[in-house]
Amino acid sequence: MxxxxxxxxxxxxxxxxxxxxxxxxxxxxxxxxxxxxxxxxxxxxxxxxxxxxxxxxxxxxxxxxxxxxxxxxxxxxxxxxxxxxxxxxxxxxxxxxxxxxxxxxxxxxxxxxxxxxxxxxFPVVNLTAWYALNELAPLRPSHHVLVHSAAGGVGGALVQMALNVGAHVVGVVGAGDKVAVVQSLAAGRPGRLDVVDKSAGDARALWTRLEALSPRGYDVVLDANGVETLGRSYSHLAPGGKLVVYGFHTMLPRAHERGFLRRWARIVLGFLRTPRFSPLAMTTENRSVLAFNLSFLFDDHELMARAMTELLAWRTAGLLSxxxxxxxxxxxxxxxxxxxxxxxxxxxxxxxxx
Ligand SMILES: NC(=O)c1ccc[n+]([C@@H]2O[C@H](COP(=O)([O-])OP(=O)(O)OC[C@H]3O[C@@H](n4cnc5c(N)ncnc54)[C@H](OP(=O)(O)O)[C@@H]3O)[C@@H](O)[C@H]2O)c1
The missing domain is CATH 3.90.180.10 (Medium-chain alcohol dehydrogenases, catalytic domain)
Structure with a gap:
């Protein structure tokens, strides 16, 4: 074989x-x-x-x-x-x-x-989204939720699960042709969805638009971008809000970026620029940062079985596409x-x- x-x-x-x-x-x-x-x-x-x-x-x-x-x-x-x-x-x-x-x-x-x-x-993207939204940051219908990279594997699963709860979901994508892909996830689900294409302007324009869509901030932000957005994802949390960190992909070179030194410089600079969060500030600001990596959770057999059973039932019931x-x-x-x-x-x- x-x-x-x-x-x-x-x-x-x-x-x-x-x-x-x-x-x-x-x-x-x-x-x-x-x-x-x-x-x-x-x-x-x-x-x-x-x-x-x-x-x-x-x-x-x-x-x-x-x-x-x-x-x-x-x-x-x-x-x-x-x-x-x-x-x-x-x-x-x-x-x-x-x-x-x-x-x-x-x-x-x-x-x-x-x-x-x-x-x-099916399994990994849905397990990741399930863990974030069930174990770490359970949602309510009144919540405003920000999902970065919403057209990706995990992003699409997060959008569906948050919409199923009835939340207001704002999905950010990195290219215009991804907008319709995310919008199609809203059909038949109780939540409200807005999709923002970050390639249409600079970072300031993106965050101005995100502020307009949820002026009191976001109750939950799901961020696998890392260095590019983590700081602003945190500062745009509503009181009591949770930032769930589950990846760092903007620290890494894209496929077309060539040159050994340039690629490694990006990783090292990204690492150095990644924000460090202070528990003292988090306490007074009533904001939390949660982080996880599923591959360290495989030994929690009860958790994995519970998650897969629930996800397969959701899929069978047509709640996940x-x-x-x-x-x-x-x-x-x-x-x-x-x-x-x-x-x-x-x-x-x-x-x-x-
Ligand atoms: N913690 C965990 O347990 C866990 C489990 C599964 C996945 N993850 C993480 O979740 C993220 C999404 O994973 P996925 O497998 O579903 O991938 P994906 O979202 O299908 O693809 C990655 C997306 O990230 C964005 N991106 C930004 N910078 C990038 C770069 N330098 N190279 C490539 N893509 C970049 C792109 O979307 P936009 O340009 O539209 O933003 C791209 O489509 C990854 O960071 C992954 O490591 C974590």
Whole structure:
């Protein structure tokens, strides 16, 4: 079976497709024969050697990827999945492969109506949004919510969940052609949605527009931009507001930005310029900063099972729609990473094994 191996940090050519023996499940494990693999921005960070949990749990060499859709290929002792059952599986790395073995608790029956691509696009973005809006910053219908990068994988999931609660959602996107993609998420949902294209003006114009849309500030801001917006995201919180930080992508070079020194200078400067928040100020200002990374939460089995059960029920009830999906053959994994790093994609990218 074929598996993507990254031997050490690098660019797209560091993603090598290699032949490996078929893995065998042990007790309590399932071998999934993979049809489709979800690509996440975090996978690019893993390849670049910038993803903390990859260093903690795996090191080099590493196979990136957190989510697959496929069929049960074999089961270990004590597992009651039938061989051939269509499933979705979560894994802490290792998903970029034709076959992988995971604990049975990370395998979920796949609803019959889903294609493999739709199913592989589902878990990570929705788990991320679910954790932010259920565990960290639960919403009320009266809330004003600001979602950065709203046309992306996680962004689209956040917008849908916040609209489902009935909140007023303001989604920011980085290009004019992304506006309609986000607007389409409002259909049939109780909340109000405004979409702002930040490429239409400079940062001052963006924040003036965001202030006009919620003059008392935002109750919740969801920010994976990092250095570019974190400071203003915090200062635009309403009293009692929460800033949820879950990524830092503006610190990183986009696909077209060349030059080793320039790319690293951007990362280092971004790190140095990232705001540090004072608990003394937060207390008097009644504002909170919350942050998380899902890949460190995989060991909380109760949490992951509860989240997946609720998300699959929402999906079955039609409360979550499938994002636009663009597919690539597994052998073109480098092109998928390059596309994601342009910052111009919408929805999800998925790798297909055949
Ligand atoms: N903490 C967690 O557990 C967790 C889990 C999943 C994802 N994440 C984070 O959530 C964010 C979104 O992930 P995703 O997989 O759903 O990706 P995505 O949103 O589909 O793609 C990333 C988006 O970020 C924006 N962007 C800004 N600067 C960028 C840069 N230098 N390179 C590429 N894109 C840039 C672009 O949108 P605009 O230009 O429209 O803003 C782009 O479309 C990432 O930062 C990721 O690391 C965190």
């Amino acid at each position: 074929k598996q993507v191996i990254v031997a050490s940090a690098g660019s797209y050519d560091a993603l090598k497709l290699e032949e490996r023996a078929t893995p065998q499940p042990g007790p309590g494990e399932v071998r999934v024969d993979v049809d489709a693999i979800g690509v996440n921005y975090a996978d690019c960070l893993v390849r670049m050697g910038l993803y903390a949990s990859a260093k903690v749990y795996v090191g080099w060499p590493i196979t990136p990827g957190f989510e697959v859709a496929g069929h049960v290929g074999a089961v270990g002792e004590g597992v009651d999945f039938a061989v051939g059952t269509p499933v979705i599986a979560l894994t802490r790395f290792g998903a970029y492969a034709e076959q992988l073995v995971v604990p049975a608790r990370q395998v979920f029956r796949r609803p019959d109506v889903w294609t493999a691509s739709e199913a592989a696009a 499938t994002p636009p999906v663009r597919t690539f053959p597994l052998a073109e994994v480098g092109e998928a990473h390059r596309a994601l790093e342009t910052g111009r994609t919408v929805g999800k990218l998925v790798l297909l094994t055949s």
